[in-house]
Amino acid sequence: MSSQWGPDAVMDRVRIDAAGMHYTPLNRAIRSAVEEGAREIEIYHVMGQRFIADGLKGDVTLIIHGVPGGDLGMFMSGPTAIVHGNCDHAPGNTMDSGLIVIHGSAGDAVAHSMRGGKVFVRDSIGYRGGIHMKQYRDKCPILVVGGSFRAFLGEYMAGGLILALGPPTNSPIRERGIGSGIHGGRIIIRGDVDDEYLGVGATKSPLSRGEKEEISPLIQEFASCFRIDPDVLLEDSYVQIRPSSSRPFASKYTWE
């Protein structure tokens, strides 16, 4: 594989074999490759190493083969991480900017407290996906899930966008507490959601044609990432879940 690369290309494409490697030396290898100008780092035999690309900055693409452990791309600022496999909990935890693409499923608390960038999960995610995502000025975190999600999607959500594309006919698990405590941002779900599944402080409305047009570039981007047909996704109807108030606790207290 490396034979086709010229000397310059070798400089900016790096391969790391992570078999048996602890996460600290692995991250050190990634950081030093980035410092030396690598634009693409391919990591093989990843088996549960946590914190991959934790706090990593720069314009670099990581291609990860295997199953990363928890907190992939935590505090990450800029890079792209493409995972060929499933992910453990909380990929994109408190991520600042960049892109995580997961060709598989991910565990609980995906995109926890994420404040910018995108996380695309081809298949399903666990509980509390997109919990406490928040946005500020030009930073708007986006979580797109191709399959199903578990309870408390978008709990405490303060900003950003969660898009759940799971096929409505094929039972993307509809569980309770969607948007529980949401006070900013929105959750868009393909098909419909029974009101009984909405969390405290969440309200539901149909997604208008104009609003759907706004998200169609995102649907197309997601579809092209995973080479799936966007047409059926674009044709279907969606609902959006928003906060009923940006001040959910404003009327809870009286002064001493």
Place this chain on the structure above:
Amino acid sequence: MTIGSVPVKFRISVDHDQCMLCGRCVENCPYDVFRLENGKIHVNSRKCVACHRCIAMCPRDAINIRERPVDYRSHPVWTTEVREAIYNQARTGKIILAGMGNAKPYPVIFDSLVLDACQVTNPSIDPLREPMELRTYLGKKPSRLETREHDGDVEVLTTLSPNLQLETPIMIGHMSYGAISLNAQASIARAVFETGTFMGTGEGGLHQSLYPYQDHMIVQVASGRFGVDINYLERGAAIEIKIGQGAKPGIGGHLPGEKVCEDVSCTRMIPVGSDAISPAPHHDIYSIEDLKQLVRSLKEATEWKKPVFVKIAAVHNSAAIAAGIARSAADAVVIDGFRGGTGAAPRVFRDHVGIPVEAAIASVDAKLRSQGIRNEVSLIASGGIRESADVAKVIALGADAVYIGTAALVAMGCRVCGTCYRGLCPWGIATQRPDLVARLDPEIASRNVANLIHAWTLELSELMGAAGINSIESLRGNRDRLRGYLLDESIMKVLDVKPVGA
């Protein structure tokens, strides 16, 4: 009219013979107590919170404030506070929000502990002539050192963990920009810079104007993750994970939208006017193992160059929790006692949840020693440290250093009126209103805070000298230098101190 009007809490009187109608009281009171009409100052006592701004600004000492001028029928059980809380909640059906620390008259353990001094057999030390070592290092200490000698030099082979170097064991605790003003934070930042110690940012991010002081800042990561990005983590001298707070153990925090102005929104990284909600738990911590993961994620993000602290509220089981934290790769545990201050907390939590820091520190220190892991973490005591004697006593009970909060605010003018949650602090401390913030001059306030730290440090070295101790390390955990004065046997057992006379 069922309940009717409750008596005023404070009665203001103006001595009209003294009053020169300068109007400073009218200008200075953000609660609109005073007005100048028909050549006379009129007052509305009901609005007064006893912040004393008017008293401090009146050039003629013409204003007087009396607390509780109207007596209820006295009753030892149905106190005024209890009755008024019921009236309030009967009207509103809401949770009572309160400010500052615990306001119940629980006995203060510090005040029942006395310090030792040398007489005859063991000479005391004069700190004016003798060097007193108050420098404190916070962080892991190796249980043993591997060394190699060559050519008369000794090389340390053991990898040492990063430590913070403090010139005095007194730090200033986490009060966020948002809870307090930028001028208040800037004043504290300059003071810790000058005195060689550290301050906490609180969970409000780090304002750009404070970057010059970042080497003296401990950046906080709490459950809301406000203002947290890699840039913030890299700037701090250390990182502190806030699990709990002594003033409100077990619950999160809500910075009301009114306090989220343009600048606060910028450092917290949230939209202007939105509530900043810090949930009760961290969403990624549900066990000691999960905590370990957050500690390690922060270390990994900052390449293991910074100490990571974990702050918990002092609760019944603090000792076992701290022992877990000590095994999580954390470098220090902060124990925040139930007298710790706050800008806003439900009254029921502020007054009833948690335990005193004296007992918590003693039991945590004992537990860590019994497990042979005391060197794995430093212990920081906070919550109700009011004077240098408290610092000496809590260090003798096992702490390495202290955080002060309220005391530093008092040094900037705070009168402990406990109305921080209204956001109208007339001293420019717990407010974001620009005209009020402008009242606090960081040039002067930083000097006041630095003076306080300096004065306490001097007193601490005098106390140590009197006890024949010339290094803070010899005071740490030195319970033999404490005696309990009218403490009961069970609490003395927890503190591991003897009674006076023994």
